[in-house]
Amino acid sequence: MTRNxxxxxxxxxxSKKNKDGMAPIEMSLVINGKRCYVQLPRxxxxxxxxxxxxxxxxxxxxxxxxxxxxxxxxxxxxLLRDGQALTAECLKxxxxxxxxxxxxxxxxxxxxxxxxxxxxxxxxxxKTYRKYEIARDKFxxxxxxxxxxxxxxxxxxxxxxASMNTYLDYVTTNGYCQRVKTIVQFGIDNGKxxxxxxxxxxxxxxxxxxxxxxxxxxxxxxxxxxxxxxxxRVRDLFVFQAASGLSYTDMAKLVPTxxxxxPNGQYYIxxxxxxxxxxxxxxxxxxxxxxxxxYNFKLPILGNHKLNVxxxxxxxxxxxxxxxxxxxARHTYATRCLNRGIRLEVVAxxxxxxxxxxTQHYAKLLKxxxxxxxxxxxxx
Numbered sequence: 001m002t003r004n005x006x007x008x009x010x011x012x013x014x015s016k017k018n019k020d021g022m023a024p025i026e027m028s029l030v031i032n033g034k035r036c037y038v039q040l041p042r043x044x045x046x047x048x049x050x051x052x053x054x055x056x057x058x059x060x061x062x063x064x065x066x067x068x069x070x071x072x073x074x075x076x077x078x079l080l081r082d083g084q085a086l087t088a089e090c091l092k093x094x095x096x097x098x099x100x101x102x103x104x105x106x107x108x109x110x111x112x113x114x115x116x117x118x119x120x121x122x123x124x125x126x127k128t129y130r131k132y133e134i135a136r137d138k139f140x141x142x143x144x145x146x147x148x149x150x151x152x153x154x155x156x157x158x159x160x161x162a163s164m165n166t167y168l169d170y171v172t173t174n175g176y177c178q179r180v181k182t183i184v185q186f187g188i189d190n191g192k193x194x195x196x197x198x199x200x201x202x203x204x205x206x207x208x209x210x211x212x213x214x215x216x217x218x219x220x221x222x223x224x225x226x227x228x229x230x231x232x233r234v235r236d237l238f239v240f241q242a243a244s245g246l247s248y249t250d251m252a253k254l255v256p257t258x259x260x261x262x263p264n265g266q267y268y269i270x271x272x273x274x275x276x277x278x279x280x281x282x283x284x285x286x287x288x289x290x291x292x293x294x295y296n297f298k299l300p301i302l303g304n305h306k307l308n309v310x311x312x313x314x315x316x317x318x319x320x321x322x323x324x325x326x327x328x329a330r331h332t333y334a335t336r337c338l339n340r341g342i343r344l345e346v347v348a349x350x351x352x353x354x355x356x357x358x359t360q361h362y363a364k365l366l367k368x369x370x371x372x373x374x375x376x377x378x379x380x
Contacts (some may be wrong), residue, residue: 004310007029008028008069008072009028010026010027010042010065011025012025012046013026015095023043023045024042024043025042026044034252037200038264041214042064050327058217083326086107086309093224103148104147104148105139105140105145105146105149105150108152108187108192108193109139110143111190112186131175131179135177135180136340137175138176139160141163142163143156149187152184153197156197157197160177160180164176164177171309174203174204177203180214181198184198186198211322211323211324211331212331215336218239220318221235221320222239222287224314226317228315231310231317233302234311235312237251237299238324239329240284240291240292240299240332241246241287242329243287243288244283244285245333246269247273247275247327247330248304250352251301253274255298256296256298256344266284267288267292268283270282273352276296278353280351281350282350282351354373
Protein backbone atom coordinates (compact mmCIF):
# COMPACT_ATOMS: atom_id res chain seq x y z
CA MET A 1 0.00 0.00 0.00
CA THR A 2 1.40 3.42 -1.01
CA ARG A 3 1.84 5.78 1.90
CA ASN A 4 0.40 9.27 1.44
CA UNK A 5 2.91 11.97 2.42
CA UNK A 6 2.52 15.74 2.26
CA UNK A 7 5.31 18.33 2.50
CA UNK A 8 3.97 21.78 3.32
CA UNK A 9 5.35 25.30 2.81
CA UNK A 10 3.76 28.77 2.68
CA UNK A 11 4.18 31.77 0.34
CA UNK A 12 2.92 35.33 0.12
CA UNK A 13 3.86 36.63 -3.34
CA UNK A 14 4.62 40.26 -4.22
CA SER A 15 3.16 39.65 -7.68
CA LYS A 16 -0.30 39.02 -6.18
CA LYS A 17 -0.58 42.18 -4.07
CA ASN A 18 -3.84 44.10 -4.24
CA LYS A 19 -4.19 47.90 -4.17
CA ASP A 20 -3.83 47.83 -0.37
CA GLY A 21 -0.50 46.00 -0.63
CA MET A 22 -1.94 42.72 0.66
CA ALA A 23 -1.50 39.31 -0.99
CA PRO A 24 -3.13 35.96 -0.22
CA ILE A 25 -1.16 33.31 1.63
CA GLU A 26 -0.62 30.23 -0.49
CA MET A 27 0.07 26.77 0.82
CA SER A 28 2.32 24.61 -1.31
CA LEU A 29 1.72 20.89 -0.97
CA VAL A 30 3.91 18.17 -2.37
CA ILE A 31 1.76 15.02 -2.22
CA ASN A 32 3.52 11.80 -3.20
CA GLY A 33 5.89 13.80 -5.39
CA LYS A 34 3.16 15.94 -6.98
CA ARG A 35 2.92 19.64 -6.13
CA CYS A 36 -0.22 21.71 -5.86
CA TYR A 37 -1.10 25.12 -4.44
CA VAL A 38 -4.01 25.98 -2.18
CA GLN A 39 -4.93 29.58 -1.49
CA LEU A 40 -5.73 30.21 2.18
CA PRO A 41 -8.44 32.63 3.34
CA ARG A 42 -5.95 35.10 4.81
CA UNK A 43 -3.92 37.97 3.34
CA UNK A 44 -0.69 39.58 4.52
CA UNK A 45 1.81 42.23 3.38
CA UNK A 46 4.43 40.09 1.54
CA UNK A 47 7.50 41.76 3.14
CA UNK A 48 5.98 41.57 6.62
CA UNK A 49 5.09 37.93 5.97
CA UNK A 50 8.76 37.11 5.25
CA UNK A 51 10.01 39.00 8.30
CA UNK A 52 7.55 37.25 10.63
CA UNK A 53 8.49 33.82 9.33
CA UNK A 54 12.22 34.46 9.64
CA UNK A 55 11.88 35.91 13.17
CA UNK A 56 12.46 33.69 16.19
CA UNK A 57 9.60 35.37 18.03
CA UNK A 58 6.12 33.94 18.16
CA UNK A 59 3.47 35.82 16.24
CA UNK A 60 -0.17 35.62 15.27
CA UNK A 61 0.90 34.62 11.75
CA UNK A 62 2.97 31.70 13.02
CA UNK A 63 0.07 30.55 15.21
CA UNK A 64 -2.23 30.69 12.19
CA UNK A 65 0.09 28.65 9.98
CA UNK A 66 0.61 26.13 12.80
CA UNK A 67 -3.18 25.69 13.05
CA UNK A 68 -3.30 25.10 9.27
CA UNK A 69 -0.68 22.35 9.60
CA UNK A 70 -2.60 20.81 12.50
CA UNK A 71 -5.83 20.80 10.54
CA UNK A 72 -4.04 19.31 7.57
CA UNK A 73 -2.92 16.41 9.76
CA UNK A 74 -6.49 15.94 10.99
CA UNK A 75 -7.76 15.76 7.42
CA UNK A 76 -5.09 13.22 6.50
CA UNK A 77 -6.09 11.08 9.50
CA UNK A 78 -9.77 11.25 8.51
CA LEU A 79 -8.99 10.24 4.94
CA LEU A 80 -6.86 7.31 6.04
CA ARG A 81 -9.56 6.19 8.49
CA ASP A 82 -12.10 6.14 5.64
CA GLY A 83 -9.73 4.28 3.34
CA GLN A 84 -9.37 7.26 0.96
CA ALA A 85 -6.24 8.72 -0.56
CA LEU A 86 -4.92 12.14 0.43
CA THR A 87 -5.28 14.23 -2.74
CA ALA A 88 -4.92 17.85 -3.67
CA GLU A 89 -8.59 17.91 -4.67
CA CYS A 90 -9.69 16.89 -1.17
CA LEU A 91 -7.55 19.58 0.42
CA LYS A 92 -8.69 22.28 -1.97
CA UNK A 93 -12.28 21.40 -1.19
CA UNK A 94 -11.58 21.79 2.49
CA UNK A 95 -10.00 25.21 2.25
CA UNK A 96 -12.58 26.43 -0.25
CA UNK A 97 -15.56 25.55 1.95
CA UNK A 98 -13.97 26.17 5.32
CA UNK A 99 -14.32 22.55 6.35
CA UNK A 100 -13.53 19.13 4.97
CA UNK A 101 -16.74 17.39 3.87
CA UNK A 102 -16.88 13.71 4.79
CA UNK A 103 -19.22 11.38 2.94
CA UNK A 104 -21.73 10.49 5.62
CA UNK A 105 -24.27 7.75 6.26
CA UNK A 106 -26.97 10.32 5.47
CA UNK A 107 -25.28 11.12 2.15
CA UNK A 108 -25.24 7.43 1.20
CA UNK A 109 -28.94 6.90 1.87
CA UNK A 110 -29.87 10.22 0.26
CA UNK A 111 -27.96 9.45 -2.94
CA UNK A 112 -29.60 6.04 -3.30
CA UNK A 113 -33.10 7.25 -2.40
CA UNK A 114 -32.91 9.99 -5.05
CA UNK A 115 -32.28 7.33 -7.70
CA UNK A 116 -34.98 5.08 -6.26
CA UNK A 117 -37.52 7.92 -6.31
CA UNK A 118 -37.11 8.25 -10.08
CA UNK A 119 -38.14 4.59 -10.49
CA UNK A 120 -41.46 4.96 -8.64
CA UNK A 121 -44.30 4.33 -11.03
CA UNK A 122 -41.98 2.65 -13.52
CA UNK A 123 -40.50 -0.52 -12.08
CA UNK A 124 -41.24 -0.03 -8.36
CA UNK A 125 -44.37 1.00 -6.47
CA UNK A 126 -44.73 3.82 -3.90
CA LYS A 127 -45.19 1.05 -1.32
CA THR A 128 -41.75 -0.38 -2.13
CA TYR A 129 -40.19 3.08 -1.89
CA ARG A 130 -41.86 3.56 1.49
CA LYS A 131 -40.30 0.32 2.75
CA TYR A 132 -36.85 1.72 1.93
CA GLU A 133 -37.74 4.89 3.85
CA ILE A 134 -38.73 2.82 6.89
CA ALA A 135 -35.52 0.75 6.64
CA ARG A 136 -33.53 4.01 6.49
CA ASP A 137 -35.30 5.60 9.46
CA LYS A 138 -34.79 2.49 11.59
CA PHE A 139 -31.12 2.38 10.60
CA UNK A 140 -30.62 6.03 11.62
CA UNK A 141 -31.74 5.07 15.14
CA UNK A 142 -28.75 2.73 15.32
CA UNK A 143 -26.24 4.91 13.46
CA UNK A 144 -26.88 8.68 13.14
CA UNK A 145 -26.83 10.04 9.56
CA UNK A 146 -24.04 12.47 10.47
CA UNK A 147 -21.55 9.61 10.97
CA UNK A 148 -19.07 8.82 8.16
CA UNK A 149 -19.90 5.80 6.00
CA UNK A 150 -16.81 4.08 7.41
CA UNK A 151 -18.78 3.76 10.67
CA UNK A 152 -21.12 1.21 9.05
CA UNK A 153 -19.51 -1.89 10.53
CA UNK A 154 -20.52 -5.50 10.97
CA UNK A 155 -21.32 -4.73 14.61
CA UNK A 156 -23.71 -1.97 13.51
CA UNK A 157 -25.51 -4.30 11.10
CA UNK A 158 -25.88 -6.99 13.77
CA UNK A 159 -27.19 -4.38 16.22
CA UNK A 160 -29.69 -3.18 13.58
CA UNK A 161 -30.89 -6.73 13.02
CA ALA A 162 -31.07 -7.64 16.71
CA SER A 163 -32.92 -4.43 17.64
CA MET A 164 -35.70 -5.07 15.11
CA ASN A 165 -35.96 -8.73 16.11
CA THR A 166 -37.21 -7.57 19.52
CA TYR A 167 -40.49 -6.27 18.03
CA LEU A 168 -40.73 -7.59 14.44
CA ASP A 169 -40.91 -11.11 13.04
CA TYR A 170 -37.87 -12.69 11.43
CA VAL A 171 -39.02 -12.24 7.83
CA THR A 172 -39.90 -8.54 8.25
CA THR A 173 -36.57 -7.84 9.96
CA ASN A 174 -34.63 -9.51 7.17
CA GLY A 175 -36.61 -7.53 4.60
CA TYR A 176 -35.35 -4.27 6.13
CA CYS A 177 -31.81 -5.68 6.37
CA GLN A 178 -31.92 -6.64 2.69
CA ARG A 179 -32.83 -3.06 1.75
CA VAL A 180 -29.96 -1.64 3.80
CA LYS A 181 -27.67 -4.24 2.20
CA THR A 182 -28.73 -2.99 -1.25
CA ILE A 183 -27.85 0.58 -0.25
CA VAL A 184 -24.51 -0.49 1.24
CA GLN A 185 -23.68 -2.36 -1.99
CA PHE A 186 -24.47 0.85 -3.87
CA GLY A 187 -21.87 2.59 -1.69
CA ILE A 188 -19.32 -0.17 -2.35
CA ASP A 189 -19.93 -0.05 -6.11
CA ASN A 190 -19.37 3.71 -6.11
CA GLY A 191 -16.17 3.60 -4.08
CA LYS A 192 -17.66 5.19 -0.96
CA UNK A 193 -17.36 2.08 1.24
CA UNK A 194 -14.15 0.03 1.26
CA UNK A 195 -15.11 -2.91 3.49
CA UNK A 196 -18.42 -4.74 3.13
CA UNK A 197 -20.04 -4.76 6.63
CA UNK A 198 -22.43 -7.55 5.55
CA UNK A 199 -19.52 -9.93 4.97
CA UNK A 200 -20.28 -13.15 6.83
CA UNK A 201 -23.86 -12.14 7.73
CA UNK A 202 -26.42 -14.50 6.20
CA UNK A 203 -29.90 -13.14 5.64
CA UNK A 204 -31.83 -16.36 5.27
CA UNK A 205 -35.19 -16.32 3.58
CA UNK A 206 -38.01 -17.57 5.72
CA UNK A 207 -41.72 -18.10 5.30
CA UNK A 208 -43.80 -15.42 6.92
CA UNK A 209 -46.60 -16.74 9.08
CA UNK A 210 -49.94 -16.08 7.38
CA UNK A 211 -52.61 -14.67 9.67
CA UNK A 212 -56.22 -15.57 8.88
CA UNK A 213 -59.58 -15.87 10.64
CA UNK A 214 -61.80 -18.92 10.81
CA UNK A 215 -65.28 -18.74 9.32
CA UNK A 216 -66.66 -18.60 12.87
CA UNK A 217 -64.52 -15.57 13.68
CA UNK A 218 -65.57 -13.79 10.49
CA UNK A 219 -69.21 -14.53 11.32
CA UNK A 220 -68.69 -13.13 14.84
CA UNK A 221 -67.47 -9.86 13.35
CA UNK A 222 -70.20 -9.79 10.67
CA UNK A 223 -73.07 -10.21 13.11
CA UNK A 224 -71.87 -7.83 15.82
CA UNK A 225 -73.44 -4.38 16.07
CA UNK A 226 -70.75 -2.09 17.46
CA UNK A 227 -73.22 0.77 18.09
CA UNK A 228 -70.79 3.09 16.35
CA UNK A 229 -71.18 4.22 12.74
CA UNK A 230 -67.43 4.24 11.99
CA UNK A 231 -66.83 0.80 13.50
CA UNK A 232 -69.80 -0.66 11.65
CA ARG A 233 -68.49 0.70 8.33
CA VAL A 234 -65.06 -0.81 9.02
CA ARG A 235 -66.75 -4.11 9.93
CA ASP A 236 -68.54 -4.08 6.58
CA LEU A 237 -65.36 -3.34 4.63
CA PHE A 238 -63.50 -6.15 6.38
CA VAL A 239 -66.34 -8.61 5.75
CA PHE A 240 -66.40 -7.58 2.07
CA GLN A 241 -62.64 -8.19 1.78
CA ALA A 242 -63.00 -11.57 3.46
CA ALA A 243 -65.74 -12.39 0.93
CA SER A 244 -63.84 -11.20 -2.15
CA GLY A 245 -60.11 -11.60 -1.41
CA LEU A 246 -59.33 -8.06 -2.53
CA SER A 247 -56.39 -6.13 -1.13
CA TYR A 248 -57.12 -2.72 0.36
CA THR A 249 -55.76 -0.81 -2.66
CA ASP A 250 -57.79 -2.88 -5.12
CA MET A 251 -60.93 -2.47 -3.02
CA ALA A 252 -60.39 1.27 -2.60
CA LYS A 253 -60.41 1.97 -6.34
CA LEU A 254 -63.64 0.08 -7.10
CA VAL A 255 -66.53 1.87 -8.80
CA PRO A 256 -70.06 0.48 -9.41
CA THR A 257 -69.27 -0.42 -13.04
CA UNK A 258 -66.48 -2.76 -11.91
CA UNK A 259 -68.99 -5.31 -10.60
CA UNK A 260 -70.12 -7.90 -13.13
CA UNK A 261 -72.78 -10.58 -12.88
CA UNK A 262 -72.54 -14.09 -14.33
CA PRO A 263 -75.54 -15.87 -15.91
CA ASN A 264 -75.98 -17.85 -12.68
CA GLY A 265 -76.36 -14.60 -10.72
CA GLN A 266 -72.88 -14.70 -9.14
CA TYR A 267 -71.19 -11.31 -8.76
CA TYR A 268 -67.51 -11.02 -9.63
CA ILE A 269 -64.78 -8.49 -10.52
CA UNK A 270 -62.32 -8.91 -13.37
CA UNK A 271 -59.50 -6.38 -13.25
CA UNK A 272 -55.74 -5.87 -12.89
CA UNK A 273 -54.12 -5.74 -9.48
CA UNK A 274 -52.89 -2.29 -8.54
CA UNK A 275 -49.71 -3.72 -7.02
CA UNK A 276 -48.52 -6.05 -9.80
CA UNK A 277 -50.68 -5.45 -12.86
CA UNK A 278 -51.66 -9.13 -12.92
CA UNK A 279 -55.29 -9.84 -13.89
CA UNK A 280 -57.58 -11.40 -11.29
CA UNK A 281 -61.17 -12.63 -11.23
CA UNK A 282 -62.55 -12.14 -7.73
CA UNK A 283 -65.75 -14.07 -7.12
CA UNK A 284 -67.76 -12.33 -4.39
CA UNK A 285 -69.35 -14.58 -1.78
CA UNK A 286 -72.93 -13.98 -0.61
CA UNK A 287 -72.05 -11.98 2.50
CA UNK A 288 -69.95 -9.67 0.32
CA UNK A 289 -72.85 -9.14 -2.07
CA UNK A 290 -75.03 -8.17 0.91
CA UNK A 291 -72.50 -5.48 1.83
CA UNK A 292 -72.46 -4.15 -1.76
CA UNK A 293 -76.25 -3.92 -1.88
CA UNK A 294 -76.32 -2.21 1.51
CA TYR A 295 -74.17 0.63 0.14
CA ASN A 296 -75.66 0.60 -3.37
CA PHE A 297 -72.35 -0.75 -4.74
CA LYS A 298 -70.43 2.30 -3.44
CA LEU A 299 -68.27 1.08 -0.55
CA PRO A 300 -67.60 3.60 2.28
CA ILE A 301 -63.80 3.65 1.83
CA LEU A 302 -61.56 5.29 4.43
CA GLY A 303 -57.77 5.42 4.83
CA ASN A 304 -55.97 2.12 5.31
CA HIS A 305 -54.21 3.31 8.49
CA LYS A 306 -57.47 4.41 10.12
CA LEU A 307 -59.12 1.19 8.95
CA ASN A 308 -56.46 -0.88 10.73
CA VAL A 309 -56.77 1.19 13.91
CA UNK A 310 -60.53 0.53 14.02
CA UNK A 311 -59.97 -3.18 13.30
CA UNK A 312 -57.94 -3.46 16.51
CA UNK A 313 -60.95 -2.13 18.42
CA UNK A 314 -63.24 -4.59 16.61
CA UNK A 315 -60.89 -7.45 17.49
CA UNK A 316 -60.94 -6.50 21.18
CA UNK A 317 -64.72 -6.16 21.31
CA UNK A 318 -65.21 -9.54 19.59
CA UNK A 319 -62.65 -11.20 21.86
CA UNK A 320 -60.53 -12.52 18.99
CA UNK A 321 -57.01 -13.38 20.12
CA UNK A 322 -55.30 -12.75 16.77
CA UNK A 323 -53.83 -9.70 15.08
CA UNK A 324 -56.40 -8.26 12.66
CA UNK A 325 -55.59 -5.81 9.91
CA UNK A 326 -56.94 -5.20 6.43
CA UNK A 327 -54.77 -7.78 4.65
CA UNK A 328 -55.86 -10.52 7.08
CA ALA A 329 -59.22 -10.47 5.26
CA ARG A 330 -57.47 -11.34 1.98
CA HIS A 331 -55.59 -14.17 3.70
CA THR A 332 -58.88 -15.35 5.19
CA TYR A 333 -60.62 -15.50 1.80
CA ALA A 334 -57.78 -17.53 0.30
CA THR A 335 -57.68 -19.94 3.24
CA ARG A 336 -61.46 -20.40 3.21
CA CYS A 337 -61.37 -21.27 -0.50
CA LEU A 338 -58.54 -23.78 -0.09
CA ASN A 339 -60.16 -25.41 2.93
CA ARG A 340 -63.34 -25.90 0.93
CA GLY A 341 -61.46 -27.82 -1.73
CA ILE A 342 -60.97 -25.16 -4.40
CA ARG A 343 -57.85 -25.97 -6.36
CA LEU A 344 -54.68 -23.98 -5.81
CA GLU A 345 -54.60 -22.88 -9.46
CA VAL A 346 -58.11 -21.43 -9.17
CA VAL A 347 -57.32 -19.59 -5.93
CA ALA A 348 -54.26 -18.09 -7.63
CA UNK A 349 -56.55 -16.63 -10.32
CA UNK A 350 -59.00 -15.37 -7.69
CA UNK A 351 -56.21 -13.48 -5.91
CA UNK A 352 -54.31 -12.33 -9.01
CA UNK A 353 -51.13 -14.26 -8.24
CA UNK A 354 -48.77 -14.75 -11.16
CA UNK A 355 -47.84 -18.28 -9.98
CA UNK A 356 -49.26 -20.86 -7.58
CA UNK A 357 -45.98 -20.67 -5.65
CA UNK A 358 -47.16 -17.32 -4.25
CA THR A 359 -50.55 -18.82 -3.36
CA GLN A 360 -48.96 -21.87 -1.70
CA HIS A 361 -48.24 -20.14 1.60
CA TYR A 362 -52.00 -19.60 2.11
CA ALA A 363 -52.60 -23.36 2.07
CA LYS A 364 -53.21 -23.76 5.79
CA LEU A 365 -55.54 -26.63 6.56
CA LEU A 366 -57.63 -26.29 9.71
CA LYS A 367 -57.50 -29.09 12.25
CA UNK A 368 -61.11 -30.02 11.53
CA UNK A 369 -60.41 -30.46 7.84
CA UNK A 370 -57.40 -32.66 8.55
CA UNK A 371 -59.39 -34.92 10.89
CA UNK A 372 -62.34 -35.21 8.51
CA UNK A 373 -60.17 -36.03 5.49
CA UNK A 374 -58.34 -38.79 7.37
CA UNK A 375 -61.66 -40.13 8.64
CA UNK A 376 -63.14 -40.25 5.15
CA UNK A 377 -60.02 -42.01 3.83
CA UNK A 378 -59.59 -44.69 6.51
CA UNK A 379 -62.74 -45.06 8.57
CA UNK A 380 -65.65 -46.85 6.98
